[in-house]
Amino acid sequence: MKFFVYQEVVCRQIGEDYLAYSDLTSETISLSYFAYATLNYLITEPMNHSKLLALLEKFFNEGGNDRVSMELKVTLNKLIEHGVIYQSSEVC
Amino acid sequence: MKSKGIVLQIGPFTVSLESSIDSVIESVNKLYADYVLLEDNSSLFIDFYIKIDRPNLFRGYIQSQVQCYVDGKTPFKPLPLSQAYPFFEWGLNWIIASHVHYYLLVHAAVIEKNGDVLILCGQPGAGKSTLCAALASKGWRLFSDEMAIIDLESNELVPFVRPVSLKNKAINLIGDLSSDAVFGESYPETTKGTLSHMKPMKDSVLRGNERAFCKWVVFPQYKPEAETSLRSFPKGETVIELAKNSFNYNLLGKQGFNSLCNLVERSQCYKFEYSNLNEAISLFDELSS
Numbered sequence: 489m490k491f492f493v494y495q496e497v498v499c500r501q502i503g504e505d506y507l508a509y510s511d512l513t514s515e516t517i518s519l520s521y522f523a524y525a526t527l528n529y530l531i532t533e534p535m536n537h538s539k540l541l542a543l544l545e546k547f548f549n550e551g552g553n554d555r556v557s558m559e560l561k562v563t564l565n566k567l568i569e570h571g572v573i574y575q576s577s578e579v580c
Numbered sequence: 581m582k583s584k585g586i587v588l589q590i591g592p593f594t595v596s597l598e599s600s601i602d603s604v605i606e607s608v609n610k611l612y613a614d615y616v617l618l619e620d621n622s623s624l625f626i627d628f629y630i631k632i633d634r635p636n637l638f639r640g641y642i643q644s645q646v647q648c649y650v651d652g653k654t655p656f657k658p659l660p661l662s663q664a665y666p667f668f669e670w671g672l673n674w675i676i677a678s679h680v681h682y683y684l685l686v687h688a689a690v691i692e693k694n695g696d697v698l699i700l701c702g703q704p705g706a707g708k709s710t711l712c713a714a715l716a717s718k719g720w721r722l723f724s725d726e727m728a729i730i731d732l733e734s735n736e737l738v739p740f741v742r743p744v745s746l747k748n749k750a751i752n753l754i755g756d757l758s759s760d761a762v763f764g765e766s767y768p769e770t771t772k773g774t775l776s777h778m779k780p781m782k783d784s785v786l787r788g789n790e791r792a793f794c795k796w797v798v799f800p801q802y803k804p805e806a807e808t809s810l811r812s813f814p815k816g817e818t819v820i821e822l823a824k825n826s827f828n829y830n831l832l833g834k835q836g837f838n839s840l841c842n843l844v845e846r847s848q849c850y851k852f853e854y855s856n857l858n859e860a861i862s863l864f865d866e867l868s869s
Contacts, residue, residue: 496833496834498834498837498838500838500841502815502816502819502841502844502845503814503815503816503844503845503849504814504815505814505815505816505817506816507816507819507820507837507841509834509837511833511834514829514830514833516819516820516823516837518816518817518820
């Protein structure tokens with residue numbers, strides 16, 4: 489199963505903050521830097537959990553890999569909940 | 581204005597107003613005195629037709645009510661006849677907010693100095709109109725006390741200069757602050773309390789076509805006894821707050837998001853608390869110098 493970003497989603501850095509907007513929900517949400525990085529990886533290429541985790545661990549390893557794994561889980565849930573990404577077995 | 585009606589160019593909109601009610605005619609003649617009246621002929625494109633008149637024999641004369649007709653339709657319930665002129669202003673606000681989607685519209689007061697725009701955004705009662713009127717009476721150029729009109733392509737603010745709507749204590753506060761301020765009638769017992777309109781300064785009306793870019797986005801909050809304080813507010817939260825106060829952000833989708841982000845990106849963003857208008861004016865004058 490891979491994670492995909494809805495086509496209707498845009499994200500951008502503004503000042504020192506990060507935002508995403510979904511046309512599906514008309515919602516603007518604030519992102520942490522971790523969530524922004526996650527979303528940008530998925531915009532570049534849909535990927536499964538393990539590949540995404542491996543990429544993020546390279547840059548966010550200060551608290552150890554367990555912490556990155558936990559943060560990724562929370563982030564993915566938040567992005568799904570707000571209509572930013574979805575999970576699918578479809579081939580891209 | 582005579583009972584036949586007039587055509588006003590108010591910012592980017594051409595508005596036809598017709599009324600046979602004396603109080604409307606007198607208020608428009610006083611508060612819109614510096615506006616150029618347009619010749620209503622067949623070649624003129626009118627964006628909105630507004631008529632303020634008695635609704636019918638029973639409601640109009642027996643109950644002394646007034647109706648606001650928008651392009652011949654009646655989207656509102658009638659109001660007491662004494663509120664005929666404010667009904668025109670409220671009706672015009674409603675028309676713009678619900679029909680104009682080729683601009684991004686945010687509920688905010690907007691003023692300009694030295695080519696830089698200050699957007700004052702906040703909930704009703706936050707003190708944005710009071711602050712806007714105070715600054716406008718002290719040399720700032722009024723753009724609008726009701727809504728920020730943002731060009732989606734250029735990201736410029738578009739002036740929409742109209743009388744400033746002041747409520748309750750703010751009416752006397754501004755009257756005491758500026759001997760030049762000209763007010764229309766007072767309307768007690770509206771849903772917002774006592775209401776009066778301050779005539780826009782002539783310079784603001786004459787420069788009604790001069791757009792400008794935003795430099796500051798401020799969320800003011802009037803609090804009795806509060807110290808004057810201006811503190812930075814994160815840009816991300818500023819976008820979210822402006823979006824919440826927009827009339828058509830959701831309709832505009834990604835275009836609205838990008839427009840708002842571009843505006844905030846170039847602006848300094850603050851939360852502002854005040855209780856003393858003179859201190860507030862000094863602070864914003866200093867910011868603009």
